[in-house]
Amino acid sequence: MKAIIYFLLITISINIQAQEHVVDQKNKTFLPSTMKLEVGDTIRFKNSDPFAHNAYADDKANEFDVGMQFPNKDKVIKMKKAGKFNVECAIHPNMLIEVEVVE
């Protein structure tokens, strides 16, 4: 009985905890290139390339700019509001993630 309660408590706490999603930047591409997130979730940007990237979104609700991100340095961004928008790289305009944030 106790075990079940613990189990329930743990699953609940996992559920309400915001999730972290990892995006790698490699060979001038974002991986993954489409994402579905919830408000409050975070994206951890990694950089596996030997040069800098600069992820940003110009969307009104979730505007952000991680700035110059040098190799092997992570940056974490929190999703503030629901909406659909694109994340691009300021240096390499061929890089793109389609993001959907839901409540």
Next chain:
Amino acid sequence: MYQKTKIILAILLSFSFTQAKDMQEWLRPSEIPQPKNNKLTPQRIELGKLLYFDVRLSSSEKISCATCHHPKHGWSDEIATPKAIGHEGAVGSRNSPVILNTAYQNRQFWDGRAKTLEEQTLKPIEEGVEMNMPLSILIPKLNAIDGYVKLFDIAYPKEGLNKTTLAKALASFGRTVVSTIAPFDNYIMGDKNAISKKAKRGFKLFKTKAHCIDCHEKFNFSDGSFHNIGLNDGELHGKELGRYVVKPRASWYGVMKTPTLRDVTKSAPYFHDGSVQTLVEASSICANGGRYKYNVKNKSTYIKDRGLSRQEIDDLVTFLHTLTGPDMKLKIPTKFPQ
């Protein structure tokens, strides 16, 4: 013995395989990229070509798109001046880029301020220092030329002759301005003797020690990206801020779009400010850490002193010469719709 040959064979096979794969990234894409709402047709291209060479698109009736991007000058300035010269001799702020292979770019202009060729193409017409022709005057003017009204109706049935179709027609012609087959392409396609030994050494340097490939990559020799290569030092007071003008993002300070290196022998002077006359000098700047090595705000991390000797720069430039193909076959119109 048998085992040994098998191993050697495997090594040889994997070697030739990586070789081929290495080469593939330089191949021409099978089709010219084109948007769904403006697919290329012969009628659209022909109409766009007439407009491109027609001086009636400028207020002085002396300037056409070809004045600054002329096929005889590698699609760059007719007058080889460092800055573009337009309406009544007004000097623009930047060197006219070649319009070669713009179909393969997903940002236009040195600072990338236009996304598509359709968006880009109306800007020089209205620009005071370029053609100085407000569209509110140009569209009625073109609509009064019966020949154009007919051609637009054939190329864009029921869409009319307006801003949108004017942009579409000009963009269609622009997309067909594609580099021709250069000695380098023949080499990539398997003709080992298409380029000299010296050029092959240059190609190797280009991909390895000189790191040119970090930015000048694939078929178009451009990553379509933005970099500050250190042409100016320190803060850019009164100088070109590059993409920073579009939005003051720190990483956009003084950055410019990587230009194609196709037909680059035909388009001197070089760089966005036309400040360099020769490929030797341009290549040395890119290979040896920029014109200014220190104290450049936001210089690209790819631009470093690669320690190339004069001989090696010479090999690189010999390689760049193999990227030039014969002029595109094109009949420049002499008669325009009336």
